[in-house]
Amino acid sequence: MQIQADENVEAQRNADHGVIIATRDVNVYYGDNHALHGVSLDINKHQVTSLIGPSGCGKSTYLRCINRMNDTVDGCRVTGEIMLDGVDIYGPEVDEVLLRARVGMVFQKPNPFPKSIYDNVAYGPRIHGLADNKDDLDEIVLTSLEKAGLIKEVQDRLHSSGTGLSGGQQQRLCIARALAVRPDIILMDEPCSALDPIATAKVEELIDELKENYTIIIVTHSMQQAARISQQTAFFHLGEIVETGDTEKLFTSPSDERTQGYITGRFG
Amino acid sequence: MTDQAQKEGGNAWQSEAFIKNLTKRKRAERRFRLTGLLAIITALTLLAILLFSIVSKGYTAFVQTFVTLDITFSEEVIDPNGTRDPMELRSANYSKLVQNALRAKFPEVTSRRDLRRLFSLVSGDADTKLREMVENNPELIGKTEPVSLLAGDDVDMVNKGYIDRNLIEDDRRVKDMELSWLDVLEADGDIEIHFNTGFFTNGDSREPEKAGIAGAMVGSFYTLVITMVIAFPIGVMTAIYLEEFAAKNKLTDLIEVNINNLAAVPSIVFGLLGLAIFLNVAHLPRSAPIVGGLTLALMTLPTIIIAARAAIRAVPDSIRQAALGLGASNQQAAFHHILPLSMPGILTGTIIGLSQALGETAPLLMIGMVAFIADIPSGFGDPATVMPVQIFLWADSPERAFVEKTSGAIMVLLGFLILMNAFAIFLRKKFERRW
Numbered sequence: 001m002q003i004q005a006d007e008n009v010e011a012q013r014n015a016d017h018g019v020i021i022a023t024r025d026v027n028v029y030y031g032d033n034h035a036l037h038g039v040s041l042d043i044n045k046h047q048v049t050s051l052i053g054p055s056g057c058g059k060s061t062y063l064r065c066i067n068r069m070n071d072t073v074d075g076c077r078v079t080g081e082i083m084l085d086g087v088d089i090y091g092p093e094v095d096e097v098l099l100r101a102r103v104g105m106v107f108q109k110p111n112p113f114p115k116s117i118y119d120n121v122a123y124g125p126r127i128h129g130l131a132d133n134k135d136d137l138d139e140i141v142l143t144s145l146e147k148a149g150l151i152k153e154v155q156d157r158l159h160s161s162g163t164g165l166s167g168g169q170q171q172r173l174c175i176a177r178a179l180a181v182r183p184d185i186i187l188m189d190e191p192c193s194a195l196d197p198i199a200t201a202k203v204e205e206l207i208d209e210l211k212e213n214y215t216i217i218i219v220t221h222s223m224q225q226a227a228r229i230s231q232q233t234a235f236f237h238l239g240e241i242v243e244t245g246d247t248e249k250l251f252t253s254p255s256d257e258r259t260q261g262y263i264t265g266r267f268g
Numbered sequence: 269m270t271d272q273a274q275k276e277g278g279n280a281w282q283s284e285a286f287i288k289n290l291t292k293r294k295r296a297e298r299r300f301r302l303t304g305l306l307a308i309i310t311a312l313t314l315l316a317i318l319l320f321s322i323v324s325k326g327y328t329a330f331v332q333t334f335v336t337l338d339i340t341f342s343e344e345v346i347d348p349n350g351t352r353d354p355m356e357l358r359s360a361n362y363s364k365l366v367q368n369a370l371r372a373k374f375p376e377v378t379s380r381r382d383l384r385r386l387f388s389l390v391s392g393d394a395d396t397k398l399r400e401m402v403e404n405n406p407e408l409i410g411k412t413e414p415v416s417l418l419a420g421d422d423v424d425m426v427n428k429g430y431i432d433r434n435l436i437e438d439d440r441r442v443k444d445m446e447l448s449w450l451d452v453l454e455a456d457g458d459i460e461i462h463f464n465t466g467f468f469t470n471g472d473s474r475e476p477e478k479a480g481i482a483g484a485m486v487g488s489f490y491t492l493v494i495t496m497v498i499a500f501p502i503g504v505m506t507a508i509y510l511e512e513f514a515a516k517n518k519l520t521d522l523i524e525v526n527i528n529n530l531a532a533v534p535s536i537v538f539g540l541l542g543l544a545i546f547l548n549v550a551h552l553p554r555s556a557p558i559v560g561g562l563t564l565a566l567m568t569l570p571t572i573i574i575a576a577r578a579a580i581r582a583v584p585d586s587i588r589q590a591a592l593g594l595g596a597s598n599q600q601a602a603f604h605h606i607l608p609l610s611m612p613g614i615l616t617g618t619i620i621g622l623s624q625a626l627g628e629t630a631p632l633l634m635i636g637m638v639a640f641i642a643d644i645p646s647g648f649g650d651p652a653t654v655m656p657v658q659i660f661l662w663a664d665s666p667e668r669a670f671v672e673k674t675s676g677a678i679m680v681l682l683g684f685l686i687l688m689n690a691f692a693i694f695l696r697k698k699f700e701r702r703w
């Protein structure tokens with residue numbers, strides 16, 4: 001009886017949090033530099049997965065595989081299989097433009113366009129034709145800014161330049177810009193590395209809310225941040241995944257010595 | 269390490285070697301600044317000398333001497349049959365009127381040779397003016413009126429002080445007799461200096477007092493229009509393609525090297541190319557702005573491509589990634605973000621390229637734009653010349669009066685170059701403000 005109840009809970013969780021991205025044996029080469037060695041990782045739907053590991057271990061590289069941003073890097077080659085909802089995103093019938101509309105990205109360094117705040121957020125919906133008219137577009141821009149927790153600070157200067165905002169505001173503007181395209185998955189590459197603790201807290205809060213509707217993969221160098229916001233954690237080391245699993249379990253009782261060493265700050 | 273520092277009595281910045289090094293560095297910096305200042309002063313001095321010599325020689329090109337004569341519009345010369353037929357009025361011998369007026373003024377001159385000299389006091393342009401006066405107002409016929417007529421180039425030169433009266437007569441272009449006539453005219457208040465509108469409205473002429481740069485200006489304009497219309501879009505598209513779309517491989521490397529080399533090719537080579545392709549193969553009209561423009565476009569292309577590529581490369585990669593990350597296609601990223609952001613740099617490069625083209629002579633000599641052309645071109649296919657070639661032609665002319673024309677034309681050319689650069693700065697500022 002007890003066992004069966006457990007199974008029910010498990011089944012329900014799988015329905016909510018089934019695997020959305022399945023990575024199998026992914027290798028990435030930058031010219032002769034073999035950056036990722038046979039990485040396999042499952043990402044669950046509507047959860048936050050954090051990628052941790054020492055600098056240069058391939059976290060950003062892995063992230064860029066998922067929206068095929070590596071295609072834009074000269075001399076970069078990707079092998080292996082990355083399935084998004086059962087479709088290989090490197091397959092011939094997949095259009096990378098469409099893929100990137102579905103898998104949004106927030107970069108390590110805030111990179112707003114040198115345009116107005118409004119135009120920054122409106123750019124994605126405009127190129128994808130998501131709004132039928134001006135009112136629709138206004139609506140999308142405002143809700144995106146609201147979701148990104150920026151609306152209060154910018155609502156009376158929507159038409160001033162996005163580059164005139166502070167670093168933390170710029171990063172939230174970039175998040176709003178990614179949200180405006182209404183993606184399924186959001187990739188975040190160290191989104192808080194340039195932010196002060198207050199702005200960081202705001203972004204973390206935001207991520208926590210966003211996971212209701214979005215699947216989030218986040219690269220971070222802060223163990224505390226990973227522990228606070230993510231449900232799954234993967235530890236990268238020298239281009240390989242050493243350990244992956246429940247965040248709580250990984251941080252409390254890591255099974256690999258190297259993980260243990262990294263999270264306790266002995267190396268990295 | 270720390271032990272040693274302590275033994276020496278303090279930290280590194282307190283040590284003698286450090287302080288010595290510091291004074292040395294300061295001295296080096298002062299020296300460098302001084303050299304820089306000297307360089308700037310030298311450059312500015314040279315520039316000032318250049319400008320001074322051009323302006324001091326050329327400003328007189330903008331004024332011209334006029335002689336006022338009492339012209340009798342006698343009916344028997346203009347319209348002997350009294351029909352007032354426009355055809356008749358048009359073909360009448362108006363120089364006769366001028367000659368009569370001069371004869372009346374100086375009745376003592378009788379010999380044929382002296383008369384010829386006397387008549388040359390007034391420019392050959394005078395009859396055109398008289399004809400226009402009569403055609404506009406036939407009432408004039410039969411009356412006598414004082415008319416201000418363009419003086420001949422010798423009179424002009426004397427009046428502007430370019431001919432030394434103290435030289436012995438044989439070494440002087442203007443003889444004693446002419447000088448005495450001039451003195452009479454001067455004494456009667458018949459000699460005046462006016463602003464020379466003809467310099468800006470006339471085409472070239474064999475007679476210096478009539479020669480203007482309007483033909484060359486219009487020719488330069490048509491030529492540059494062609495150059496810009498061809499070179500700008502092709503150059504910018506090439507740059508965008510190479511930077512944003514083309515794969516980076518041996519072939520694109522080769523193309524890059526070749527474009528850089530093309531920018532360094534002597535311009536006359538482009539003239540030969542233009543001659544071979546546009547004239548000998550395509551059989552476009554000789555001496556025409558269309559051919560000149562195409563040839564200069566060939567020459568300007570590498571400059572524009574190089575400037576545009578540099579401007580595009582200067583756009584931070586993060587902008588490109590932001591656009592691509594949102595699902596923009598390469599083309600959208602290029603045209604929505606990269607191109608507008610690099611436009612100021614591209615425009616500056618383009619205008620520098622066009623300024624070069626505006627000042628270019630050699631390639632145009634090869635395609636026949638060096639011919640003497642008196643008419644102002646009215647289209648891209650008309651024979652034309654351009655300002656630098658006009659300067660070259662005038663500098664090559666024997667008449668003394670063309671010297672000031674040459675400097676005057678150089679001043680106009682420099683004026684246009686300054687205008688173009690000002691326009692480049694204006695555009696750059698305008699584009700910059702938008703972000």
Ligand SMILES: Nc1ncnc2c1ncn2[C@@H]1O[C@H](COP(=O)(O)OP(=O)(O)OP(=O)(O)O)[C@@H](O)[C@H]1O
Nearest residue numbers: 030033035053054055056057058059060061062073
């Ligand atoms: N564009 C590139 N071209 C060539 N090599 C690259 C490129 N990007 C990354 N690499 C190489 O791939 C390896 C992994 O880099 P990556 O940026 O994924 O590391 P990371 O884990 O994100 O590090 P960090 O925490 O410092 O951001 C490194 O050895 C790096 O040198």
Ligand SMILES: [Mg+2]
Nearest residue numbers: 059060061189
């Ligand atoms: Mg990284």
